[in-house]
Amino acid sequence: MVSQRRIAVIGGGISGLACAYYLQQQLPLAEVKLFEASSRIGGVLRTERVGDYLVEHAADMFTTKDPWALDLCRELGLESELIETNQANRHAFIVRRGKLHRVPEGFQLMSPTAAWPIIRTPLLSIAGKLRMAWETFVPRRAETTDESLASFARRRFGSEVFEQLIQPLIGGIYTADPERLSMLATMPQFVMMEQKFGSVVRATLLRKSGEKQAAGSGARYGLFLAPRDGMQRLIEAVAAKLLPGTIELDTRVDQLESVPLGERKWKFRATRGSTDSSAGNSSREEWFDDVVIALSARGAHPLLATAAPDLAAKLSQVEFASCSVVVMGVKRKDIAHPLNGFGLVCPAREGRKIIAASFASVKYPGRAPDDSVLIRTFVGGALQPELARLPDAALESLVDQELRELIGYRGPAEFTRICRWLDAMPQYHVGHLDLAKEIETLVGSLPRLALAGNSLRGVGIPFCVRSAKLAAERIVQMKA
Numbered sequence: 001m002v003s004q005r006r007i008a009v010i011g012g013g014i015s016g017l018a019c020a021y022y023l024q025q026q027l028p029l030a031e032v033k034l035f036e037a038s039s040r041i042g043g044v045l046r047t048e049r050v051g052d053y054l055v056e057h058a059a060d061m062f063t064t065k066d067p068w069a070l071d072l073c074r075e076l077g078l079e080s081e082l083i084e085t086n087q088a089n090r091h092a093f094i095v096r097r098g099k100l101h102r103v104p105e106g107f108q109l110m111s112p113t114a115a116w117p118i119i120r121t122p123l124l125s126i127a128g129k130l131r132m133a134w135e136t137f138v139p140r141r142a143e144t145t146d147e148s149l150a151s152f153a154r155r156r157f158g159s160e161v162f163e164q165l166i167q168p169l170i171g172g173i174y175t176a177d178p179e180r181l182s183m184l185a186t187m188p189q190f191v192m193m194e195q196k197f198g199s200v201v202r203a204t205l206l207r208k209s210g211e212k213q214a215a216g217s218g219a220r221y222g223l224f225l226a227p228r229d230g231m232q233r234l235i236e237a238v239a240a241k242l243l244p245g246t247i248e249l250d251t252r253v254d255q256l257e258s259v260p261l262g263e264r265k266w267k268f269r270a271t272r273g274s275t276d277s278s279a280g281n282s283s284r285e286e287w288f289d290d291v292v293i294a295l296s297a298r299g300a301h302p303l304l305a306t307a308a309p310d311l312a313a314k315l316s317q318v319e320f321a322s323c324s325v326v327v328m329g330v331k332r333k334d335i336a337h338p339l340n341g342f343g344l345v346c347p348a349r350e351g352r353k354i355i356a357a358s359f360a361s362v363k364y365p366g367r368a369p370d371d372s373v374l375i376r377t378f379v380g381g382a383l384q385p386e387l388a389r390l391p392d393a394a395l396e397s398l399v400d401q402e403l404r405e406l407i408g409y410r411g412p413a414e415f416t417r418i419c420r421w422l423d424a425m426p427q428y429h430v431g432h433l434d435l436a437k438e439i440e441t442l443v444g445s446l447p448r449l450a451l452a453g454n455s456l457r458g459v460g461i462p463f464c465v466r467s468a469k470l471a472a473e474r475i476v477q478m479k480a
Contacts, residue, residue, distance in 0.1 A: 005030040006264065007475060008288040010253050010303070012036030013043020015452040015464040015471075016294030017238040018072060020246060022472035023292075033288075034242070035270060037252040041239055044424060045461075047230030050415050052369045053329045054230050056376070057419040059461055060360060061085070061226040066462035068469065069234075070225065076237040082225040085342070085363050090221040093344040094168055095352065096123050098405060100337065100344055103169070110153065110166050110190050111204040123164050131158035136199045144195070146430045150178040152190070156200055168345040172356040174459070175323050175381030176427055185428035185436075221342060226364055231461075248272070256291065258307045258446075265448045266291045266307075290448040290475045294468065296320070297439075297455035298423060308449075311442040317435055318455050322388040322422040323355070326377045326399040329368060329414040336408025339373060344406065348383055354402045355381050372414065377403065382427060392418050426455045450474045 007030055009020045020034045040046070044058035062069040073079050093100040104121045106113035118129060135156050141147070149170060153162035167178050174181060183191050193203035227233035239247065248270070256268045264287035273281030293300045301315035332339075343358040355378040361368035368374040377399045380388025390398065396416055403409035436456040443451055450471035454464050 003263070005290070006288045007032045007290040007292070008253075008266070008268075008286065009034040009292045009294055011043070011294035011299070011453070012038070012041040012247065012249070013294065013453070013464070014045055014235065014238070014461060015043075015454070015468045016292070017041060017235065017242075018465050018468035019292050019294055019452050019471050021238050021241050022469055023475060024241075024243060024246070026472065026476045032243075032246055033286075034247045035251045035253050036247065036249050039250050041247060041249070042232060042235040044421060045231045045235055046419075047232030048417070050329065050417070053372070053374055053415070054367045055327050055374070055417055056231055056360070057325070057327075057417075058421065059231060060358070060364070060376070061224040062461040063223050064225055065223050066458070066460070066466070068465040069460075069462040072238075072465050073225075073227075073234065076234075076241060078227060078234065078237050081228050081233065083228050083364060083366075085221045085224055086365065089340050089342060089362060091341050092169075093341050094123055094165065095344060095346045095350050095406065096164065098350075100406060102341065103165070107165065109169055110157075110187070110200060112201060113204055113208050124160060128158065128160035128164065132161050132201075134158075135201045138199070140194050140198045146182050146184045146433065147191075148179055148430050149176075149181040149183055149187070152183045153178075156194065163349045164347055167349075168347040168356075171348070171381070171383075172345040172378070174428075175321055175355060175378070175425055177382040180382075180427070180429045182428045182430045182432045185432040221363075228366060234461075254303060256303045256307045259287070262287065264289050268303075290450075290478065292450045292452055292471045292475060294452040294471070296424070296426065296453055300451065300453075300455075308442065308446055311439065311446070314435065314439045314442060315455070318432075319427045319429065320423040321380070321382040321425045321427055322385055322420075323378055323380045323425055324388040324390075324395055324421070325419040326379060326395055327417040327419065328375050328377070328399070328403075329416075330373050330375060330409065330411070331414065332371055332373050334410045335373060336410070337406075339407070352402060352406075353384065353387055353398050354379055355384075357403065357406075375403070381425075388420070388422065426459060428459075448475070448478055 007023055009016045012034055016034055020032050023032045046057040048055040064070050073082060092103050094103055101123050104117035106117060112118055138156055153166045190200055193200045197203035250273060252271045253268050259267050267285055267287045269283055270286050271281055271283045297315040297318035298320055301312040304312040339359050339362055342363045345356040346352040346354055357375055357377040360376050361374040395418055452467040452471040457463060
């Protein structure tokens with residue numbers, strides 16, 4: 001008699017939850033168990049109600065440019081709950097000499113779509129503007145090897161454009177060191193533009209002539225959606241589709257071992273109880289036919305140290321950065337700036353102690369009372385790692401001072417939340433795609449094992465969902 005197929009998913013963030021969902025959809029006769037070490041599902045995604053404020057602890061939206069998150073929402077019946085960013089004020093500000101200036105209209109990350117906004121912007125000197133215009137005459141790079149963001153941007157646009165426009169806009173997304181951030185792993189479309197058309201500006205203008213461009217600057221805000229009641233709604237919707245008993249909270253998994261001669265392929269120790277204390281914890285051995293590790297590379301490599309040491313060693317090479325998010329609810333009358341944009345970013349050259357600030361309630365409705373504003377300020381990242389680890393009081397004081405100087409904040413805040421994501425943000429450094437390929441090759445050599453998460457092929461929610469779907473497909477294709 002053939003026993004029921006057992007599949008373990010380790011990690012209860014969006015990647016693990018989506019993977020468990022896809023597995024149960026495609027293998028309805030299998031037993032799928034999801035193990036989460038903490039007391040809640042969702043990983044970094046978490047929404048909290050503070051009075052009439054809606055507070056996101058991490059990502060507060062996802063892009064539809066990459067379809068996988070939207071596709072999942074449609075499958076879950078969530079599409080009618082998704083809202084767009086506010087039509088008004090779809091632009092961002094960049095700090096220059098302590099003052100906020102709008103990102104030139106149509107400038108999106110590294111793509112200027114119109115000349116006049118660049119000519120008029122006070123963000124660049126005349127020399128910087130002329131150097132940007134010269135980009136169409138810069139020869140394409142002969143080598144096809146990977147290159148850092150800083151190298152690519154300086155080579156094509158010059159140092160001033162890189163430091164004043166490109167670095168802060170992209171730094172606000174990746175919180176990375178631009179001298180190490182891989183172009184091929186994070187922005188391959190711009191590499192393709194150079195290789196195919198010889199110029200990023202030329203390629204952008206050719207694309208513009210062939211399609212209607214949405215208004216806005218900085219990020220392409222028209223492409224972003226969020227659940228009306230916050231990202232936690234997505235987590236709840238996925239969990240609601242899982243069979244009862246699928247999820248085990250407060251259950252840590254370790255000592256993953258391959259069992260080549262056993263009835264099941266994998267075994268591990270599952271310890272039930274608080275991760276903060278061993279008192280009252282219970283431990284048991286579990287055997288499974290298949291295992292999906294939906295953890296960060298940092299969490300996965302210790303788990304694989306015995307079963308797959310070569311894979312564990314490669315996973316340990318993925319580096320991570322830290323970021324703390326200081327969320328404040330503020331009365332609108334206590335801010336001098338009109339807040340007629342979605343947020344601000346700070347170039348590293350400004351020497352400020354924050355990476356960016358998002359005016360969350362300007363960006364999406366229902367995030368704050370009508371007479372108030374919700375502001376999320378990002379601190380730390382790869383360039384200022386020590387700041388992310390400051391004590392709460394020091395972080396609050398730092399952000400308070402920065403916002404007073406930048407937007408005329410007069411305080412006090414109605415409430416403050418500090419959300420810390422320490423060593424949680426994968427850094428896609430130059431050569432990352434080669435490392436990812438090596439890891440995927442090693443995973444491919446291990447039957448009945450798959451990885452999911454944001455450590456290898458994209459950091460946003462859509463890429464987490466995509467990795468979950470691919471991991472599920474790999475398991476489904478294995479014979480029971």
